[in-house]
Amino acid sequence: MTQVDDLSRSFVPFDQNRTLVAVLEMSQSRWLAAAVVPGISQRPLKKLEPDPVALLGWLGKWREKAGASGQFVDRVVLVYEAGRDGFWLARWLKAHGVEAFVVHSTSVAVSREHRRAKTDRLDTEMLIRVFLGWLRGEPRHCKMVAVPTVEEEDAKRPSRERENLVGEQTRIINRMKAALIRLGLRSFKPDRTKASAQLEELRTPEGILVPPNMLAELKRDMARLAWVREQIAAIEKSRLERLEQTPADEAQAKVQLLTRIVGMGVETADMLVREVLCRNLRDRRAVARYAGVTGSPDESGTKRRERGLAKAGNARVRRGLMQFAWRFLRFQPESALATWYRERTEGGGKRKTTMIVALARKLLIALWRLVMSGEVPQGVQLRPIAA
Numbered sequence: 001m002t003q004v005d006d007l008s009r010s011f012v013p014f015d016q017n018r019t020l021v022a023v024l025e026m027s028q029s030r031w032l033a034a035a036v037v038p039g040i041s042q043r044p045l046k047k048l049e050p051d052p053v054a055l056l057g058w059l060g061k062w063r064e065k066a067g068a069s070g071q072f073v074d075r076v077v078l079v080y081e082a083g084r085d086g087f088w089l090a091r092w093l094k095a096h097g098v099e100a101f102v103v104h105s106t107s108v109a110v111s112r113e114h115r116r117a118k119t120d121r122l123d124t125e126m127l128i129r130v131f132l133g134w135l136r137g138e139p140r141h142c143k144m145v146a147v148p149t150v151e152e153e154d155a156k157r158p159s160r161e162r163e164n165l166v167g168e169q170t171r172i173i174n175r176m177k178a179a180l181i182r183l184g185l186r187s188f189k190p191d192r193t194k195a196s197a198q199l200e201e202l203r204t205p206e207g208i209l210v211p212p213n214m215l216a217e218l219k220r221d222m223a224r225l226a227w228v229r230e231q232i233a234a235i236e237k238s239r240l241e242r243l244e245q246t247p248a249d250e251a252q253a254k255v256q257l258l259t260r261i262v263g264m265g266v267e268t269a270d271m272l273v274r275e276v277l278c279r280n281l282r283d284r285r286a287v288a289r290y291a292g293v294t295g296s297p298d299e300s301g302t303k304r305r306e307r308g309l310a311k312a313g314n315a316r317v318r319r320g321l322m323q324f325a326w327r328f329l330r331f332q333p334e335s336a337l338a339t340w341y342r343e344r345t346e347g348g349g350k351r352k353t354t355m356i357v358a359l360a361r362k363l364l365i366a367l368w369r370l371v372m373s374g375e376v377p378q379g380v381q382l383r384p385i386a387a
Helices: 050-068 088-094 121-134 152-183 195-199 211-244 252-257 266-277 286-289 313-330 338-347 350-375
Strands: 018-028 032-034 044-048 075-081 099-105 295-300 301-311
Touching: 018 050, 018 121, 032 050, 032 121, 044 050, 050 075, 050 088, 075 088, 075 121, 088 099, 088 121, 099 121, 152 211, 152 266, 152 313, 195 211, 211 266, 252 266, 252 350, 266 286, 266 313, 266 350, 286 313, 286 350, 313 338, 313 350, 338 350
Parallel strands: 018 075, 075 099
Antiparallel strands: 018 032, 032 044, 295 301
């Protein structure tokens, strides 16, 4: 049975007298390392250059100090906050015998004072407190991130790059439309294939041609747009070529399974699999929390109110789910989920925009069950398997 990623607490027995506990506060220019060394009452604190070899050297020195004080250290653990440095350091330290963990920054409880003191030194003390609680197996001290492999991180790059390129394409088109509106040209479509050839003959409502400087700017934007479209086409072509090949791994097989759902495209299927459905999440609640489609209730005494989506999960998954939920209603009108949605929105029911979030959450859980156990959602139509 596949082991789930339950990182809400540690399940490894923790002996503080035989464990060197270290934390690392990382920034672009320097690192600050702190540790709890067995046999030494004072906690060492060391400023470092962003150098993993130097960090490993100081961990070795602190281990030797523990041995000199009569304490044998057979385990070294280190934690740092998830951020711009990613996971390379955690993988590097694990390869050198250090148990490295990455903690969710937002899962660490902080003081709620209006103006609390915040320094790197205070942050290391806070990390040590929550890390020790997590190591003891106490729940809800903090949440750790599942450290992906290099291959798993690299598999996400095409989908994320395409998302960025589509955003850039939209920005270029909107910028050209805004420039043309200043001249009163509202009907011209700069994103069409022959738009560049028609631009020089275009006349404004005043009967004049497009001014030369703006014309040159629009031509450069169109050239930039064509280049972005070529890159998007190259990414999509490469992904289709991979799908046509024999599935080389479990993730590829999951993508092919999801693309059989009528209304599910390759882009959405690939994004969902790479971002969430390849993770060994504990249960359906963990799946919904990862996507940030759970509620955020506010209850105190007799006060009860719902503040909407938590939005604490993967924003890419959440955006893709909302778009797929609307397509699902169009392409799967006879399914049980679409019927459930219509029963609650038709005839003066709840708002459609509110219920589409609930539908998106149910769809994500249904897709998770489909790829994990092969359970097809009730009434959902599947495309036939290609010969």
